[in-house]
Amino acid sequence: MEPDIFKVLSIILLTMLKFIAGPTLGFAGGFSLLNTILITITGMMCSVFLFTFLGDFLREKVFARFFKKKRRFTKRSRQFVTIWKKYGIVGVAALTPLIFTPIGGTILLSSMGTPKKTIIFVMLLSAIFWACFFSSIIHFFGMKILPEFMQ
Template sequence: MAELVKYLTIYFFTMVKFIAGPTMGTVSGLSWIETVLITVAGMMTSVIIFAYLGEKFRKKYLSRIFKKKKKFSKKNRNFVIIWKKWGVFGVTFLTPIIFTPIGGTLLITSMGESKKKFIPYMLFSAIFWSLSFSTFFHFFVSKINL
């Protein structure tokens, strides 16, 4: 039961913040492959949920929060620069390290991008960054005696 709670905790944290998977997986003693798989599963669950419910979520909740039209913030400008320069692939690739899985998905859906196009890119991004971060934390950071 304790193992299941550990897996679910890491999984749910990764749905919200990607880096939680590799860090918590390493700290909690999961194997490298378990950490990679849970991290990818957590991010992709978030992506799929918000890809299909993102438009409804944005209309129902975010419109209430942001009633007034605001000028572009620095964060918005950076997103537009990334979008214009690299498009959907750039945003999906940077989602785990700059945006959150939820934030990146909502940004892409707000641009009207096809789910069939960006979900495979998100999967590629999740696998790439999960392998990278999990390798770094498991084989380098965990060896440092603090």
């Protein structure tokens, strides 16, 4: 039982950094489709909670200490603003697993002044949808393709 706990925790930690790690590592770890979906959602939402509620503290205390203030409008920040204006809260949440990391999407929503409850709600909906989508595809194709490679 202990190795499964370590597998789950490591997949959750990696999913906090990159969403696609959940479905791929869940399948590779031999977890069922439902467990893979739950692990993936948990990983993304841990990241969302962490950066939603500790984002101000991290920005003011930790990042300010290690990073000097740079230009305000970089090419990357302009891209974020363009995405925000074009797609809004729901669009950013929907694009988070595809383009941004869970951390990046949460920071973008927080920095644009989105209420914390709204961030958590839309990111949860996004995590549920994309976890089901990616996990199903990976499990389906993995079960079809994997036996061919084993021969």
